Amino acid sequence: MEELVNNDRVKSRSACDCGTCPIRFMNLFHSLPPEALEPFNRSKLVNFYKKGQLLFYEGSKPLGVYCINSGRVKLYKTGEDGKQHILRIYGSGEILGMASIFAEREYTSSAEAIEDSVICFIEKSGFFPFLSRYPNLALEVIRNLSQEVMTEEEQIRVLALKTADQRLAELLLMLKETFGRPENSHVVLSLPLSRKEMAEMIGTTPETVIRLLKQFERKGLVEIRGRRIVILDTEGLIVASALEV
Amino acid sequence: MEELVNNDRVKSRSACDCGTCPIRFMNLFHSLPPEALEPFNRSKLVNFYKKGQLLFYEGSKPLGVYCINSGRVKLYKTGEDGKQHILRIYGSGEILGMASIFAEREYTSSAEAIEDSVICFIEKSGFFPFLSRYPNLALEVIRNLSQEVMTEEEQIRVLALKTADQRLAELLLMLKETFGRPENSHVVLSLPLSRKEMAEMIGTTPETVIRLLKQFERKGLVEIRGRRIVILDTEGLIVASALEV
């Protein structure tokens, strides 16, 4: 396996083969027939990112999309004063940066690995030609982007219409769906986010998150085991996400 | 011209012809060649909406997209307590509801005409088949959706990271870009939004908008002529949208 170290990040071509990649069937590239994967395979790069490393940053030029093999990546925006807002956390099988390459603008967000991750980089040039050749791929891209639009509109609703405690309840429910691991009769969040990161996901401060989490714990909705959070009462969280206190 | 009244809304087929429609060249349907417009023309409906009429509402099923010929439409979401948030205002030439038909879910927002409007409804069935036949159309849809994703991500940044006065300054700048009409050395907003609507665009209350507008007026940034707003100092608004007071 040819490997080259660059920028503190290990790159390699053909470290894995798209044809047999189990991840491919989880995302929009599943629509590509096997014979289309040959040049696809050649134009892609497998990168290994350590926790904390950047995939790209706001202001730089999009050159392709990122397919997350393993690990997790946060996509976030930075405000004038340096405060950050996390738009979304991407996990295994998900494609990152699709909209950016089609909007033909510089990145307006940054992406950072929040776990050690293996991520394939697929060049624009090894991907655009397939769009007109395989209408199904184009349709998959359209569906993918449409989903993203709907999800973001929901985020806007939550940010604009809900209070901090409702937003935190929403966040916990979302984390449960995406990163929940059943344990006895309850669910443990397998993704240990810091209070700061949680705050950056719901547009508030770490202090507020801490206080509200404690409030939820007193109400028996969650249990706090240090950085790990256990969801005890999903129904209660749903109520908390909708109702005023 | 065959016309049929239905639901207080005047419908007509072939009231206008896509082949000669000047609006088409403003949006993603410009990529369709003339010969593709024949069936397209047949499957579309021209509707006349009065101010305040709904195009569709949250929870209903998307059956096609809306092409705004003239007039303006607000797309908004409603919270549990009835409060609303306006996601975007669509104007002449814009396509509404693209993501919804591809995400194959019920509408998660409602759309309402805020001016008397002429709007073409294009059925899904008279539009989907063209996607695989005309790759350029698919690519246009992709570009359109990507733009939408980026715009919404910016909205999220503003909502999550900025204070009410910064958001109002942003809103005024955006309204200036989209609805500004030069007059002498300044710019008048040609779209008379109510304070409530402005509040619903930036996630705050009408009272806060009123107070902040007055504050901006005292600083010489805008002039308030009843419902009409005059932008006096764009630079000042840019500063106000970024800086703490």
Next chain:
DNA sequence: TGAAAACAATGATATTTGTCATATCTTTTT
């Protein structure tokens, strides 16, 4: 392993923003 750094927790306080009540002004309707 031990020191340093980062993070969590908590209290005191300030600020921002929302809520409610009310008055005034505009527009629409009858």
Next chain:
DNA sequence: AAAAAGATATGACAAATATCATTGTTTTCA
């Protein structure tokens, strides 16, 4: 033209949330 409805404006007050300071507690890493 008068009445009603709706929108704007303003003040007093309450609530939510941010900020700042401080103290433990983890985690990191040299």
